[in-house]
Amino acid sequence: MRTLALQNCSGDVELCAPEAILSYINSLLLVLAGKSLLNVVIVGLRLQHMVKSFMGYFCISLALLDILLCVCLSLIYYFEDFTFLGFRFTKYHICLVIQIVSYTYGILHWPVLALAGIDYFLMLPLYTQPLSFARKMTCVTLTIALWISALFYVFVFSDFHPMMQDMSHVFMYQCLIFTSHQCSSVTTIIMFLLLCTILYCRSGFIRLMKSLGSLSLYEGPAWSLSYTSQWEEGAMRKQLLSNITLCFLATWMPFLFLQAVVLFLRADIPAYLDLNVPWLCFLNSFLIGTVYWLRNQEVGMKSSAFPDGFCYWNFSYPLENETHRVCNSKSIITTVIITP
Known part of the structure; x- marks a missing residue:
């Protein structure tokens, strides 16, 4: 995992220009909305194939999570500064949330490839038969477990500590861009x-x-x-x-x-x-x-x-x-x- 700073800053992070951060946030929301729309279109057009395998269920879950992420970040951007369940949210929390999402997405390429490969190797000859309810529940359970495991790894075992007070301050006001080597390696x-x-x-x-x-x-x-x-x-x-x-x-x-x-x-x-x-x-x-x-x-x-x-x-x-x-x-x- 590699990080790139959105802008060059020196000294205290508060000195970073807020205009640059807000400009990045505007672009981020537009790009995320476009990605969500593309995901939904493909899943909708190929839904009959998506519901037959673990990979298909993971694609559906990714499309739903991207929509949820886009809606949540848009609400934070619209209300600018508000309190929800005792937590205060501002526009700058969008940077923190997107970095948590980026780190989570960035570690999933190889696990998804491995699980889907095992699924096809064991079950591909059986795809000529209708998918049973137990098989569907297995795919759903594996998908949910994979997402929970990835989040658990990010918050507990990785070097990324977004909830620490000093670290979250940096992530909110520098908007670091996380890039993953997994996609390029695959x-x-x-x-x-x-x-x-x-x-x-x-x-x-x-x-x-x-x-x-x-x-x-x-x-x-x-x-x-x-x-x-x-x-x-x-x-x-x-x-x-x-x-x-x-x-x-x-x-x-x-x-x-x-x-x-x-x-x-x-x-x-x-x-x-x-x-x-x-x-x-x-x-x-x-x-x-x-x-x-x-x-x-x-x-x-x-x-x-x-x-x-x-x-x-x-x-x-x-x-x-x-x-x-x-x-x-x-x-x-x-x-x-x-x-x-």
Whole structure:
């Protein structure tokens, strides 16, 4: 976790220009409102997929918490100076609250990725079945427990002590911006894995790209690709990995490009913005693709039921979804349907 001061100050923190702090608060509220609106739109459009997995429930909780945060900070900004439940709140408490939120959001990337990965690895073959009430309650309980654990860590075990009198004074009047390394580290690892995958499956990947080049984007929402793969199991898994990678890149390439630009420029993104629903949906697609390849024998051909509202993981086979040999040949014909 890293902190950046909003403005350069010397001596007592009271000497920091209040106009600069208030200007930052105005911008912060606008940015937070935009982020909340984007989260709500994505969750609303993909709600049928969100309610099927732990990652989806965490996305819903993040959208709700961002709305609550935006409303609370707006009320504090509107009333300027008031007392609630014996506590006095001023505009400057917005800086303190947003830093607590930033520190909490900044430590959640890896825990969410780990829990969602375990969830998919254990349960992905079962997503073709309706989600039971017990399964839904488990996702809700894990989501609530994760948020409580993160807050408990921030206030008890971390070096961040926002409730101490001297520290809260600094946080209120300097408006430090917390940036997290977790988002950039996750992005770097994902890009490295994608690059290794493309190099490893370059022959199958190039074959699929050539097939894509011969298709018209106006033929329909789905692209149907036919190719011939070697019969050996290793070659089949390699070709499946090529299909999954192409499907993922066809959907998320603009987002990957944006992440690459942020990494290249070493831009310092506030931690309260790093954790957002589009980012979690990106991680969701990556995890589903990874587990789909690792457990393709158990998952089978029923991948259209996956809890992913962006990538359409459907690699279908001709002759009623059954693999067959071509006469006098050690190869099979496979049809891949990709909907970005």
